[in-house]
Amino acid sequence: MEITNVTEYDAIAKQKLPKMVYDYYASGAEDQWTLQENRNAFARILFRPRILIDVSKIDMTTTVLGFKISMPIMVAPTAMQKMAHPDGEYATARAASAAGTIMTLSSWATSSVEEVASTGPGIRFFQLYVYKNRNVVEQLVRRAERAGFKAIALTVDTPRLGRRESDIKNRFTLPPNLTLKNFEGLDLGKMDEAADSGLASYVAGQIDRTLSWKDVQWLQTITKLPILVKGVLTGEDARIAVQAGAAGIIVSNHGARQLDYVPATISALEEVVKATQGRIPVFLDGGVRRGTDVFKALALGASGIFIGRPVVFSLAAEGEAGVRKVLQMLRDEFELTMALSGCRSLKEISRNHITTEWDTPRDSPRPLARL
Template sequence: MKIDEITNVAEFEEIAKKKLPKMVYDYYASGAEDQWTLKENRNAFSRILFRPRILVDVSKIDITTNVLGFKIAMPIMIAPTAMQKMAHPEGENATARAASAAGTIMALTTLTTSSIEEVASTGPGIRFFSVHMFKDRNVAAQLVRRAERAGFKAIVLTVDAPILGHREADIKNRFTLPPHLTLKNFEDVHLGKIDETNDSGLASYVAGQMDRSLSWKDVKWLQTITSLPILLKGVITAEDTRIAIQSGASGIIVSNHGARQLDYVPATITALEEVVKAAQGKVPVFMDGGIRRGTDVFKALALGASAVFIGRPVVFALAAAGEAGVRKVLDMLRDEFELTMALNGCRSLREITRDHIVTEWDRPRIAPAPRL
């Protein structure tokens, strides 16, 4: 299938599955344990229905928005996704160029196959850096300072991965980083290789390097070493939302790590409204997980998200067609989202309201007929 024949985001995954080695495809595609949450991240969107308004002049539609004070072309950003050179030789660098061309934000993860500085050198763009907490806090501190020097605009702290989830596909495949690749951010501290093991090499790497004692005090510690805003990624409850705000978080990303950590947690679109209500407008709330259509983006915004992040669609498009594939995914989601707005009678993001959707947890809008 040629790139100009692709009509939806899901088709990129079909191409990627054929092109990628099984170990690599399974790493990107799979979730934890029974993969119930992986399926639910998608299925939950299908149970949210629209209540479109009609006879609204939608000849002009504005989908631009602001994220932490930065104007972007659409409320669709790129989530931190590890080891992208397994998908394509240009990896994170191609993704960064595609994000910049689309006028949106890319979040770069710690476990990259292109360094912070290499991604920054691809050209202008608004970029966030996603940091994991290492046992050696100096490693984390150095990464944050490198990101600051490279012009990154915010720090994303991943809070739901003190240890790696039980990812059975990676165990079966004895996942390890292909020998021609390294974790580029760690070459100078000799942490760039993932060793082969009898199960998942990544799980062993994380167990050896990441800090299981990660706690709220580390959010405070991060604030002492950087002046950049800090987003917490991996919040799915009202209780943690309130603590996050008290701890000084500048924003929250509702995420279940692409269903790769704890299985049987809610789909992020299901958890979103609880977090939004608890945040009370004090900080922006974003979400990732399961987004494959512009309709999904609209539903997330109707439930209170300021914007969304996409992960797997990017790596699958990268595998299928490199930078052009990532550009195509962003273009398709943008166009679908704008169309969804028009057909719901919305001309700007502020016109998207909770009244535009009905969810399975809403009470019936029509009362049952009284018994006679």
């Protein structure tokens, strides 16, 4: 079957993967309202394309924290990728590097920071969960730095794990042949089976619920790497993030896996962008499945987007080739959207290129000026 869009990988992954693994990747929290809304909210944003503009040359390049990348489409941190494919994070790292974009490695990867670094050159960020044992955190951050990672994406929406009912039903745990590679030497690499979700039990045992803004400042004392705060959904928290010295914000609801009935990230984006007043870049994570979605996010002020599930589903379906194809399809669709909207570079994408349900009606037409 010829794959023509990113979403088609979902069904292939569902056929290929064990139920426990597919459900873990695919599911959201509780009623999964936000999971649906992450997609649906994009569908309610419409284009206002401009015509008769020379779009023979389109430039999609951008810089993120000073690093030049080929397009504003990056790879989000997703845990335990070797459950999807034996090459796991290695394949994702190579695909992102080949596409000229950034990969974010999860703390809970099934390949270590050193192993991912060994796949070759590439710009990589490291997603961090803060463990109760701060020595573990310090060691991990130093290892990421030594392995050439360029930024820390601090996940701030997970003091406890959201209620993911399919994981409870399936008694989710990491398959016995795999470990959380970054923690292997620290005796934290294994996940015990539990009466409900093994991951929820692991998080309850290891992740620090006292995490607060002062820890963002503590992190800055142990690393020179820029810190992105991942999991911001309100203007209030965006303002504090700027004051706390964050290098950027990732608007994220954790793939709708934490608190259900939070807004879609695309719906929360503009509030966060306005609150930062242009002082730090804001990125979007969640629900992006089309190049049109990328354009909408940039029109609302995002500096770039991250994709998660499309990566693990395409990885499950076709390994590294699948991830490469997903990045290429999104790139091609985004380029086409720019052309058909009359935008030749990212800086030409403006708020006037879209209309949303929360916009005030546009001015009534004025009499035509004489030509």
